[in-house]
Amino acid sequence: MRHTAAMLEIRDLSLAVSIQGRPVEAVSSVSLQLRPGRVLGLVGESGCGKSLTAQAVLRLGEYQGVARTQGDILLDGESIFAMSDETLRRMRGGRVAMVFQEPMTALNPVFTIGSQLGEVIRLHLGLSRRAAMERAAGLLSGVGLQDAGSLLGQYPDALSGGMRQRVLIAMAMAADPDYIIADEPTTALDVSVQKRIIALLRGLQRDRNLGLMLVTHDFGLVAEMCDDVAVMYAGQIVEAGPVGEIFDRPAHPYTQALMACRPEISRPGEALPVIPGQVPAPGQWPQGCRFAPRCGRAGPDCRAAAIAEYAWRDGAHLARCLHVAEEA
Amino acid sequence: MSRETVLSVRNLDKVFRAGGLFRAAADTRAVADVSFDLHAGETLAIVGESGSGKSTTARLAMRLLDPSSGRVFWKGEDVTGLNARALRPKRSHIQMVFQDPFASLNPRMKIWHTVAEGLRVHRPELSRAARRDRVAETLRLCGLDESAMDRYPHQFSGGQRQRIGIARALIVEPQVLVLDEPVSALDVSVQAQILNLLKDIQQQRGLSYLFISHDLSVVRHVADRISVMFGGHVVEQGRAADVFSAPRHPYTEALLEARPIAHPAARMDSRPPKGADEGLARSGCSFRPRCVYARDACTGFDNRLRDDVVACLYPLPAEPSARD
Numbered sequence A: 001m002r003h004t005a006a007m008l009e010i011r012d013l014s015l016a017v018s019i020q021g022r023p024v025e026a027v028s029s030v031s032l033q034l035r036p037g038r039v040l041g042l043v044g045e046s047g048c049g050k051s052l053t054a055q056a057v058l059r060l061g062e063y064q065g066v067a068r069t070q071g072d073i074l075l076d077g078e079s080i081f082a083m084s085d086e087t088l089r090r091m092r093g094g095r096v097a098m099v100f101q102e103p104m105t106a107l108n109p110v111f112t113i114g115s116q117l118g119e120v121i122r123l124h125l126g127l128s129r130r131a132a133m134e135r136a137a138g139l140l141s142g143v144g145l146q147d148a149g150s151l152l153g154q155y156p157d158a159l160s161g162g163m164r165q166r167v168l169i170a171m172a173m174a175a176d177p178d179y180i181i182a183d184e185p186t187t188a189l190d191v192s193v194q195k196r197i198i199a200l201l202r203g204l205q206r207d208r209n210l211g212l213m214l215v216t217h218d219f220g221l222v223a224e225m226c227d228d229v230a231v232m233y234a235g236q237i238v239e240a241g242p243v244g245e246i247f248d249r250p251a252h253p254y255t256q257a258l259m260a261c262r263p264e265i266s267r268p269g270e271a272l273p274v275i276p277g278q279v280p281a282p283g284q285w286p287q288g289c290r291f292a293p294r295c296g297r298a299g300p301d302c303r304a305a306a307i308a309e310y311a312w313r314d315g316a317h318l319a320r321c322l323h324v325a326e327e328a
Numbered sequence B: 001m002s003r004e005t006v007l008s009v010r011n012l013d014k015v016f017r018a019g020g021l022f023r024a025a026a027d028t029r030a031v032a033d034v035s036f037d038l039h040a041g042e043t044l045a046i047v048g049e050s051g052s053g054k055s056t057t058a059r060l061a062m063r064l065l066d067p068s069s070g071r072v073f074w075k076g077e078d079v080t081g082l083n084a085r086a087l088r089p090k091r092s093h094i095q096m097v098f099q100d101p102f103a104s105l106n107p108r109m110k111i112w113h114t115v116a117e118g119l120r121v122h123r124p125e126l127s128r129a130a131r132r133d134r135v136a137e138t139l140r141l142c143g144l145d146e147s148a149m150d151r152y153p154h155q156f157s158g159g160q161r162q163r164i165g166i167a168r169a170l171i172v173e174p175q176v177l178v179l180d181e182p183v184s185a186l187d188v189s190v191q192a193q194i195l196n197l198l199k200d201i202q203q204q205r206g207l208s209y210l211f212i213s214h215d216l217s218v219v220r221h222v223a224d225r226i227s228v229m230f231g232g233h234v235v236e237q238g239r240a241a242d243v244f245s246a247p248r249h250p251y252t253e254a255l256l257e258a259r260p261i262a263h264p265a266a267r268m269d270s271r272p273p274k275g276a277d278e279g280l281a282r283s284g285c286s287f288r289p290r291c292v293y294a295r296d297a298c299t300g301f302d303n304r305l306r307d308d309v310v311a312c313l314y315p316l317p318a319e320p321s322a323r324d
């Protein structure tokens, strides 16, 4: 069966990482759909598998010993695992662009900002050197970087953390992609620069029908940008739904706990609320509900066997929790 | 209050020369006339927008970068003129968590070696087994289990790498910790765990933190005092409670007013606040082009702190009630 609707679809994807030479499952049966003009948020604690999932979309994990063990990723119906190297190369940064979580993983310290940005533009848009530089300067001003002209001649080392992050955002926009996968794109940016970036991305979403997948731990950003939210825990999607539902009626105890930890809703001087314990590493997931060891509501049933997804609201809201299924 | 001053900097200046291709470009005065004292057991936060000179200030205070002028004191000792070799034994006093964890970890070194590096230098008497124990314990405190020890940096998530950087700094039990955006990559829960951990250690050991962050909801939680940087200058400093309740500098006021929204219903066609990041003036008050209160006299302002509190000719009133 072949889907042809315009969409970036992750279908039942499982990934294994290599730990001490052995494959260990790190992402389990993840399904996500990103449509043009929509913003999908992916949230969850550190180490849940968000970046592994995001990077799989460009098949980037393969260079770090990450292997697909199940499932598929379809770009407008075409499997990215069936693409030739040449098609894949043109897709990366072309139709689908990525903003990396850590800018220095994506910037080469020995080339200037101008040559790195210019290369992306020339490769995908085929512009002349001069036109590419003009476009590059425009992109840098767009993300709020002053003095774009002289920035083009700088090496990444001479930029502050937030400046590098903005260069990466500019680079992702360079070739007018259909989809952007942005992994924690604003962690180094203060609120007012963040607002500028938000406005810029919204403009692209509206005018160019950009589809955006936003990996973030910042609920302010989720509130500003996302149409839909997926919550990840220990390699699985444990809840997904429209953004308003997730804020107003989070169903999974994990989502509820995450929402309760936001520092803006606690008082200075007091200890900040936490979810006790930590995310189990790949290979150390409990059987049954993976969140059970940290969940106040977990009973024997939760620990007995893997928990299936339960969907309601015509399938728009779903959660992986026995209690949610019972109470519905 | 006569607490010991564990770190102080005086009139620090750092000018980066424009190099290479673009000779015509202007030099960058990344840090301009910055002074502060950090006392035993307290947290001084440095806040300010991207590019305002926070990380450069941190690196100057750590003596990882030579100042163009000004002086750096560790525990009262002037360390400005010391070379790397002379500084090395003193570094157990002051450690740093870097803003970019990926760039600050050696990709070819197993995590346990990276974290144990400081121990080898500052605690040479410890056996290998004792070092491994200490590494395991410190990693656990930072929310990482033992299996992390024998893996390489690329095998971790971004937030895990950030916590490895914190473990590496904590393990030598410094008196001063310079933390450059230490929790920016962490989700709310793990962030809270780390902030609570830092607070506990501070209470147990009287540690001092120079805490750099652009996230005011975090700063509000950790800071005793705040220095606000803008365009390389400290434009306001004071007790955290005072700065939050009654900012004196128009920039601080703008910073505090720019809040993230808490619910999708608050979404508007949010354009950046007028003049939010529109650059700075090269002469006179550097905040002038964006300041809603700017007057003619501001073109002649020298950007210096007045009474060690605020660098503004027309500061906002100190009493919040005297507003509007």
Ligand SMILES: Nc1ncnc2c1ncn2[C@@H]1O[C@H](COP(=O)(O)OP(=O)(O)OP(=O)(O)O)[C@@H](O)[C@H]1O
Pocket: A017, A018, A019, A026, A044, A045, A046, A047, A048, A049, A050, A051, A052, A053, A064, A065, A066, A101, A281, A282, B154, B155, B156, B157, B158, B159, B160, B185, B187
């Ligand atoms: N190349 C790799 N080899 C081995 N393990 C890996 C590799 N990449 C990631 N992992 C592990 O897989 C888990 C998920 O990692 P991932 O980077 O996807 O987390 P994340 O959700 O993005 O977290 P963060 O919010 O901290 O960035 C982590 O426990 C991490 O240590």
Ligand SMILES: Nc1ncnc2c1ncn2[C@@H]1O[C@H](COP(=O)(O)OP(=O)(O)OP(=O)(O)O)[C@@H](O)[C@H]1O
Pocket: A157, A158, A159, A160, A161, A162, A163, A188, B016, B017, B028, B030, B048, B049, B050, B051, B052, B053, B054, B055, B056, B057, B099, B214
């Ligand atoms: N090695 C360098 N060479 C040239 N210029 C530099 C260098 N390091 C920093 N700068 C410049 O100094 C200014 C201040 O940078 P710094 O890294 O201190 O900012 P920051 O306040 O930490 O910003 P952010 O919040 O984005 O991390 C920036 O304009 C930056 O481009």
Ligand SMILES: [Mg+2]
Pocket: A050, A051, A052, A101, A183, B157, B158, B159
């Ligand atoms: Mg990640």
Ligand SMILES: [Mg+2]
Pocket: A160, A161, A162, B054, B055, B056, B099, B180
């Ligand atoms: Mg910085």
